[in-house]
Structures are given as C-alpha cells and as structure tokens.
Amino acid sequence: MAMQKFRPVNIKESLPVVKIRELNQGHTDSNSDLCRKDIDESVQINTGDIIFSWLGTLLLDLWAGNEAGLNQHLFKVTSNDYPSWFIYEWTKYYLQEFQLIAKSKATTMGHIKRSNLKESFAIIPDDDELTKLNNLLGPIFDNKIKIRKQNLILRQIKKQLLAKLLN
Template identity: 60%
Template sequence: MTPFYSLIKINDNLAELLTTIFEEKVNNPRFELGNLTDIANYQNGLAMQKFKPKNSEESLPVLKIKELNQGYTDASSDRCSPNIDQNLIIRAGDIIFSWSGTLIVKNWSGKVAGLNQHLFKVTSDNYPDWFIYEWTKHHLRRFQSIAAGKATTMGHIKRSDLKDSNVYIPDDKHLCEFDREIKPIYDKRLEIISENQKLTELKQILLKKYF
C-alpha cells in the first residue's frame, strides 16, 4: 500500500474515532438544547461568475461542489477576483458544507480559493471547529433526505432547516474537558489532510512531466 492510501486509511480511522467520541459524550440530552445556527455561522458563497478577474489582475481558483468532492482545484476550475469578501477566501482546513446538489461536509484540503454559491463556510466565534463540524455532520443524512425530496433538478436545504436541527451545548466545564480530548484528534486529521494534498500535487506534477 502506498503512503498516500495509508494516510487516507489513517484519516478515515481518525474521523470514525472523532465521531464516536462526539456521539458518546457531546450528543447528550443533559446539556442545553440549541440548534445549528446557535453554535455556528453558515456563510454562503458568491455567484463567482459576477466576480471574474480583470485582465491584469491576479486571480483565485473557484471552489465549487466539483472541487469540494475531489479535494482540490485544477486547471479546469473557474477563476475569480481576489478582491472579494475576505471571509469567502477559503484556506486549507476550513469547514465547507455543500447545501445544494451533492450535500457533504468536509475540511477543505486544497489551495486558497474563492467560495462559490451553494456552499457554506462554517465558522464559530464561540465554539471549537470540531464541535461545529461534528454537529453539522450529525445532521447530514437528514439534510440529504430533505434535499432528495425536493421537486427540483437540484435538491437543497434552507436556512430554516439549520434552525430546525437540534444540538446539545455542554457547559463551559464539560466543553473544555471534551476539547482537551477531541481537539488533538481533529487537528491530526487536518495534518493528514494537508499531507495528502501535498502528495496529490506531487502526483499531478509527475503525471504532467512524464505522461
């Protein structure tokens, strides 16, 4: 097995461990009841076709659902101006939630990019990244079911669906306790995601050079 696929396996195992601990300890009705919009900001991307780079301007690749699925931007990715809302410039490790079409939640693993519409950047001013990532992921299957039931060509969810998604919010003492245990696992995943990206880029360079 190559190092690349070994890292993927390790990452999958860490993701499973992260979710297992989260569901056992955090998803607990003894804590305060809230909803997804109480714990996280879900910022939609832009219609990037309206923000094309000017002739002499440097540009950024556009992060769309295709790029999120494959984990990187490439030569076929659209380009956008870097002069957009800085909150919509995405970097490796950011939590991205595709709320239309193919509904997925992932940590972005590619290069700096501009966030397209139909994707949320998920952030929080008050809670750890692992906390908002896992709670969003916890509701993903239900979101997928909602989207599948839409009578449109591209199923999606609404912000009201986020508000209808219950979460349990631990008190500060328990949250700090959980953070000490869960954050190292989450951070290790991000390290592996970054290493995978470097190997993917190297693979692409070698393929272009020799084939």
C-alpha cells in the first residue's frame, strides 16, 4: 500500500513507515516517513513478522523493529496453515532464484511476478512430522527473533552512549 496516501493527522496517532531503507537497516528512525495508525492490519508489522520485497532489491527479513506500516512493494508473509519458521525458510530457499529472475528483467527495477511465486513448491511434511519439526525449530526461530530485537536495542544504546561520550 502506498503509505503517502495515509499521512497522519496527529503525530501521536501515527506509525513509522517501513520502506527498503528501513528494511535494510532493520529498524525505523527519525528519518522514516509516518502514516496513520488506523491502516489495514495486513499492512501493519510487528517484531517477528516476515517481510518480503518483490521489486528492486529483493529482500527477505524477520522484522525486529517496532510496530510500523508497510510501504508498497513490501509484503508481510503469513500463513494460517504453517508456522513462521517454515514459511521463512522456504521463502529464503527460493530467494536467490527470485533475485536472478528480477535481475534478468530489462527494466530498471527488476521484479518477480505472482506466477514466479506460484511456480515455487515446498515439500510439506505430514501433520505428525510438522508437529515434531515445529517443536524442534519453533523455539530456535523464536530465539532468533529475540536476539535480533536485543541486537537492535544494543545498537540504539551504543549510539546514545557514543553521542554522550563525544559531547
């Protein structure tokens, strides 16, 4: 969704907007655009959400920043049927192929199409095997998100301490 269409009326009732820049740095900052807080839930992201960029720089990331609005060309990848680690790892598996497809486009902004996603297949384990895998890999994935969040907090503290030290 193009977030410039949803400018906030009140700064206190706003969310920072995640664009490619924010996705690359892993967080929003004071230079990030703002949008209204009442945007559709499908374009609101929180810590642990899987974000996929399909245009230009194809990226896949686990969002470690705070609540934000998701700008156009970025998607929150979700599933009602499969755990996040499963979706993330299969998307990551195909990311290099997607990047090659985008790079081969003759346009200035390479991209992939919905058909490229539909042509990507995942091996789906049966329910018992998926449960076993989820019990094993789910906590590891959750811990990965916690570590990313902690790293973000430590970087912010480092930045604040360096600013105080240099003043």
